[in-house]
Amino acid sequence: MPTTPNAIKSSVSKAIVVGGGIGGLTFARACLDVGIEVELYEKRHLDSMLSGPGGIFIQRNAMRVYKLLWDGKIYNRFYEQGGKILKGGFFSKDGTPLYINTPGFVGEDDLGVCLLRPELQQILYESLPAGTVRTGIAFEHFEDTGDGVRVFFNDGSIAEGDILVGADGLYSKVRARLNDREQLEQPIYSGMCCWRGYFNRSNLPLDDRYSWGEFWGQGNRFGYFDVGGGRFGFYAFKNTESGGNDDAVGGSLKVMRSLFSDYADPVPAIIESLDQYNIYRDDILDRQPLSREWGRGQVTLIGDAAHPVQPNLGQGGCMAVEDAFELVKGLLTNETNYDQVPTLLRQFENSRSNRVTRVFNISRQVGNLGQADTAFGCFLRNWIYKLTPTWLADWQFRWLFDYQPEWNSYLSRD
Numbered sequence: 425m426p427t428t429p430n431a432i433k434s435s436v437s438k439a440i441v442v443g444g445g446i447g448g449l450t451f452a453r454a455c456l457d458v459g460i461e462v463e464l465y466e467k468r469h470l471d472s473m474l475s476g477p478g479g480i481f482i483q484r485n486a487m488r489v490y491k492l493l494w495d496g497k498i499y500n501r502f503y504e505q506g507g508k509i510l511k512g513g514f515f516s517k518d519g520t521p522l523y524i525n526t527p528g529f530v531g532e533d534d535l536g537v538c539l540l541r542p543e544l545q546q547i548l549y550e551s552l553p554a555g556t557v558r559t560g561i562a563f564e565h566f567e568d569t570g571d572g573v574r575v576f577f578n579d580g581s582i583a584e585g586d587i588l589v590g591a592d593g594l595y596s597k598v599r600a601r602l603n604d605r606e607q608l609e610q611p612i613y614s615g616m617c618c619w620r621g622y623f624n625r626s627n628l629p630l631d632d633r634y635s636w637g638e639f640w641g642q643g644n645r646f647g648y649f650d651v652g653g654g655r656f657g658f659y660a661f662k663n664t665e666s667g668g669n670d671d672a673v674g675g676s677l678k679v680m681r682s683l684f685s686d687y688a689d690p691v692p693a694i695i696e697s698l699d700q701y702n703i704y705r706d707d708i709l710d711r712q713p714l715s716r717e718w719g720r721g722q723v724t725l726i727g728d729a730a731h732p733v734q735p736n737l738g739q740g741g742c743m744a745v746e747d748a749f750e751l752v753k754g755l756l757t758n759e760t761n762y763d764q765v766p767t768l769l770r771q772f773e774n775s776r777s778n779r780v781t782r783v784f785n786i787s788r789q790v791g792n793l794g795q796a797d798t799a800f801g802c803f804l805r806n807w808i809y810k811l812t813p814t815w816l817a818d819w820q821f822r823w824l825f826d827y828q829p830e831w832n833s834y835l836s837r838d
Contacts, residue, residue: 434460435755435765436586440575441465442563442598444473446480447727447744448591449548449562452491452556454752463583464552465575467592474549475543477704478620479649479657481738483509483536484527485827486745493749493828494551501547505654506539506652512636513811514794519688522809529818530825537649538636538812540622560745563592566723568678571762573722580616587765589751591744594709596729613710613789614734616795617668619660619676621703622651628697629690630656639691640805643797646684646691649699658694659735663667663797676703708786713781717772724769726751731780736790739783745777749829756832757817779827786820 439455441448444466455462466473482490484504513524527535539547549557560785562578566588573588590598600608631637643663650658650772660680667785670676680703681697710732718730727744734740754772755766809817 433456433757435757435761435768436460438462438585439589440573440583440585441589441591442575443591443593443596443729444468444545444549444559445591445672445727445744446544446548446741447559447729447748448589449492449545449552450489450745451591451726451751453498453548453551456552456556457493457548458752459730459755460752460755461585462556463585464560465561465563465583466557466558466576467578472557473557473559474542474545476560477702478659479540480544480620480741481509481536481538481649481652482506482526482544482745483738483742484530484532484740484825486538487535488827489745489749489829492831496596498547498551502537502539502544503836505543505547505652506537507635507637507652507656508537509535510635511637511650512634512649512767513559515637515639515688516635516806517639517641517687517691519627519639520806520810522621522806523812523817524814525818527707529815530822532657532825535825538649538652538657540655540657543651563597566598568721570722573609573657579684582829586722586762587755587769590723590725591727591748592713593728594732594774596725597746599725599729602718602723609764611711611732614708614710614791616661616663616791617666618708618735619680619703619704619705621698621701622655622657623694623697623701625654625656626697628693639687639696640794640796640802641684641687642799642802643795645794646687647689647696648694651699656694658698661708661791661795663795668707670706708734708791710784712725713777713784716771716777718773719769723767724751724773730773730776731784733780734787734791735786736787736794737783737821737824739787743780743783746779746827746829746834750776753829753831759821783824 441464452462454544511526514522564576575583635647638647647661648658726747
């Protein structure tokens with residue numbers, strides 16, 4: 425699957441990236457594919473960087489990027505390791521289907537793949553040459569040198585490159601420094617917390633017709649999805665005040681048993697199986713979208729550092745993947761001219777603004793529907809979904825899969 429451009433000219437020769445999540449690692453791989461030297465710095469130590477709770481959706485729009493990178497090796501490994509996104513949908517808490525989705529609505533055999541987060545991180549990390557990723561080193565600040573950027577870290581080390589890319593997530597320090605601040609203001613609390621983890625299917629009463637499902641109650645919901653190898657990721661949401669602590673009331677498993685006891689199978693059965701697994705709880709947060717420009721000079725942001733979204737569409741990581749590819753693609757030109765780099769970075773940001781803002785808005789809307797917390801609101805929501813034709817319900821999500829990444833047409837290929 426030879427898809428990487430050949431005989432490339434780039435406007436930069438070296439990139440410094442801060443953050444070792446999906447966006448930063450994908451950006452590093454894309455840089456290497458087009459001959460840009462890259463150094464990635466991550467404040468966590470390696471074992472922590474290669475961890476993470478539950479699973480993640482890498483939907484078809486993001487998988488198209490991975491098909492282009494590293495001769496398709498990441499793409500192939502994801503499919504070998506994970507579980508395909510096939511037929512699935514939304515259900516009421518009593519198991520009544522509200523909206524069933526199949527890959528055929530976008531003309532594909534599947535909608536992508538789901539993986540456990542540690543396995544995704546490991547695959548991306550292994551796609552990079554030794555020494556590319558430097559862990560246990562925290563970003564402090566940067567200086568614009570006029571024709572590049574100088575980056576300072578907490579261990580006293582200094583890195584220099586043509587650009588700095590902040591891929592350091594919701595609490596991005598690169599974003600804070602762009603605004604001449606030590607740290608960002610607090611993000612926006614969604615009003616709901618989330619429990620996440622995974623389980624082995626074993627003898628659980630899962631419906632073989634579906635690779636994923638999300639059950640909607642009143643102020644709470646529960647979802648599960650195939651992550652490969654007989655394992656499933658799960659997530660559960662509840663409307664609540666921020667900063668909750670399950671330990672004070674007997675632990676997360678006890679809380680979830682009580683919260684979802686009146687749901688239809690397989691939800692209670694899944695929860696009963698979780699006593700041997702770790703359950704991770706956190707609050708769901710986002711930030712209002714930035715303007716059409718979110719960087720300055722030789723510095724830009726990707727992924728959650730620029731546009732964190734609620735996880736209701738399974739597209740947060742996918743947007744970071746798209747960002748990573750589009751940023752590298754935008755740095756490819758017919759001639760090398762370092763003076764144009766700030767302009768290219770602002771063009772990248774502007775080109776991404778509408779799409780990521782739309783994901784932000786639709787994700788909030790879906791979250792509000794799923795978390796309806798009055799009896800009448802839930803009745804109305806379920807009634808509308810049941811009466812809506814499938815083709816019309818599909819329409820609200822089809823645009824997500826219209827993204828078709830490709831290297832610039834003027835570049836020659838292998």
